[in-house]
Structure formats: C-alpha cells, structure tokens
Amino acid sequence: MLAIRLEKELEKQVAELAAARGSNKSTVVREAVIRYLEDQEDIALARRAKKGRGRAKSIGEVRKALGLDR
Numbered sequence: 001m002l003a004i005r006l007e008k009e010l011e012k013q014v015a016e017l018a019a020a021r022g023s024n025k026s027t028v029v030r031e032a033v034i035r036y037l038e039d040q041e042d043i044a045l046a047r048r049a050k051k052g053r054g055r056a057k058s059i060g061e062v063r064k065a066l067g068l069d070r
Contacts, residue, residue: 004029011025014028014029
C-alpha cells in the first residue's frame with residue numbers, strides 16, 4: 001500500500017475524473033501510475049535503440065513474426 005499527498009487542486013481533478021468515469025480516486029491514480037511506468041519503459045527502450053543497443057527489424061521481419069505473410 002502506498003499513501004500520497006496531493007495538492008488540493010490535483011486531488012479535486014482526480015476526484016472529478018473518478019466521478020465522471022464512475023470509478024474511485026484510487027483506481028484513477030493507479031491507472032495513471034501504470035501508464036507513467038509503461039511510458040518510462042518505452043522511453044528507455046527507445047533510448048537504447050537509438051544508441052544502437054537494440055536491433056531494428058525490417059517490415060518483412062515484423063510481418064513474418066506476426067504471421068501476416070502467407
């Protein structure tokens with residue numbers, strides 16, 4: 001479990017979003033944290049690829065890997 005303190009305005013925005021979605025504040029914040037962490041992972045992968053630590057694949061390789069070419 002994690003407890004955080006938010007500025008009043010930010011907490012109000014979270015509460016309004018939760019109400020609009022028929023959810024609760026914990027769910028809204030949890031989903032936001034998950035998205036943030038996924039974005040950070042994507043950024044790290046992109047940086048590694050840019051530095052040459054990742055191997056780019058051709059569109060043909062991707063199509064074959066996904067079973068799109070017959």
